[in-house]
């Protein structure tokens with residue numbers, strides 16, 4: 001489809017060329033991809049160095065005998081705990097029990113929090129009624145729900161999921177409310193001019209426009225899910241439930257195994273960070289970059 | 299792919315009505331009862347089918363308000379606005395393109411919301427983009443386009459609505475003079491080719507004369523139709539043509555008079 005086909009009878013032939021020149025001048029060179037070596041140097045190396053430093057300080061503290069060994073085990077002792085779990089084949093079982101619960105709980109929270117957030121954002125009466133409650137719930141530590149959940153549901157998975165949902169739903173709902181509130185009114189008016197009404201408008205304008213704020217809410221929602229899950233698992237113990245990281249930590253505590261407790265804390269941290277790094281951060285970066293809201297320049 | 303330059307199919311009845319839009323004693327005031335500010339006062343105006351009319355007026359005289367009323371984004375306080383051809387297309391001063399879509403998908407969304415079947419959307423969007431000479435930019439994101447290109451995509455999106463009436467609210471105000479010149483030529487070409495009726499708002503006198511068949515001058519506070527001129531200069535015109543300049547001088551004089559009147563009150 002050459003541009004020559006668009007030329008018509010009475011048209012000045014130089015206009016197309018002039019325009020092409022202007023476009024080329026104005027739109028610049030486009031994004032340049034950073035090379036792998038640079039990414040390694042600026043993004044990967046610094047956190048690795050930081051972790052190495054923390055391990056070093058820890059090891060030095062151990063060597064300096066600041067505390068008795070059963071109170072302050074060395075990094076090596078913790079590593080030995082991992083090795084043992086690995087040999088028994090239980091390491092990934094513990095992690096997976098918690099992660100699968102976390103993901104399922106998070107997905108249910110998304111399914112509830114998203115429509116709830118949309119309602120709060122778009123319906124004045126709903127916002128007036130439950131907006132403040134949602135914000136309040138977000139600042140309530142989810143561990144406060146554990147006793148109530150146990151009384152309602154007993155020592156079972158339902159109690160755990162209830163705590164996760166009560167922790168995550170408000171933050172996801174608030175995320176989408178914030179996302180919708182930040183939409184420039186111009187987009188909504190443009191959508192209306194194109195004929196988008198009601199659900200069509202929600203689907204083609206409101207949701208995509210609110211996506212950056214929504215993603216931030218999802219990210220926070222995951223953090224809340226994970227935290228609430230650990231709080232619930234620490235307390236809701238029952239042989240039939242299987243062993244998640246929270247239950248594992250509680251077991252180590254009763255055994256007075258500090259290396260095991262520390263090791264579990266580290267695992268909880270690693271899982272939380274890994275899900276963020278592997279899933280949410282790339283997603284968020286992709287969305288922001290595709291809208292020109294994130295520059296590649298370091 | 300051959301590019302059809304015939305008029306897009308339209309579903310309305312502009313031709314039988316004899317006008318593309320009719321303002322019948324339209325007034326608009328803002329604010330609560332008791333502290334009302336009259337912005338538009340008794341505007342009566344017809345835009346003929348296929349006509350190009352520019353609305354000229356000082357900043358704050360109510361030009362955007364009038365377009366918003368026409369577009370149905372707001373309701374008039376008195377009087378009626380009839381648009382027999384159905385919902386008009388509106389081009390905002392800012393491009394108002396959706397940054398989560400590519401240039402091509404922005405146009406396709408307009409087609410989709412108009413009810414164009416899926417299979418026809420892509421070729422139709424490509425046709426519209428080549429109409430504004432952006433055939434190579436289908437997959438470009440909005441932020442990758444220059445200001446002039448964004449306005450052209452916005453124009454393609456507005457044309458995708460296949461409305462009989464195109465409302466334009468200072469669409470070129472933010473562009474540099476060279477780009478604006480080129481877009482004037484494009485707009486004139488597209489208007490000739492599609493036969494769409496255009497109501498174009500600006501506070502740039504030369505731009506108004508360069509583009510229009512008829513220039514309407516609005517006075518300020520409240521906005522009333524102060525005067526109108528027929529522009530009988532043959533298209534394609536250039537903004538620096540002697541005839542365009544001569545009429546611009548005359549209109550500017552009148553505009554200044556209007557503004558001076560406010561200083562004396």
Ligand SMILES: Nc1ncnc2c1ncn2[C@@H]1O[C@H](COP(=O)(O)OP(=O)(O)OP(=O)(O)O)[C@@H](O)[C@H]1O
Pocket residue numbers: 328329337355356357358359360361362363364501
């Ligand atoms: N929603 C609103 N509520 C109250 N006043 C408004 C509203 N919209 C516009 N006005 C007032 O109406 C007047 C006209 O505004 P309008 O935006 O139509 O002017 P304009 O001619 O488009 O100006 P410009 O050339 O600067 O775009 C202004 O005095 C403005 O303050």
Ligand SMILES: [Mg+2]
Pocket residue numbers: 361362363467
């Ligand atoms: Mg305006």
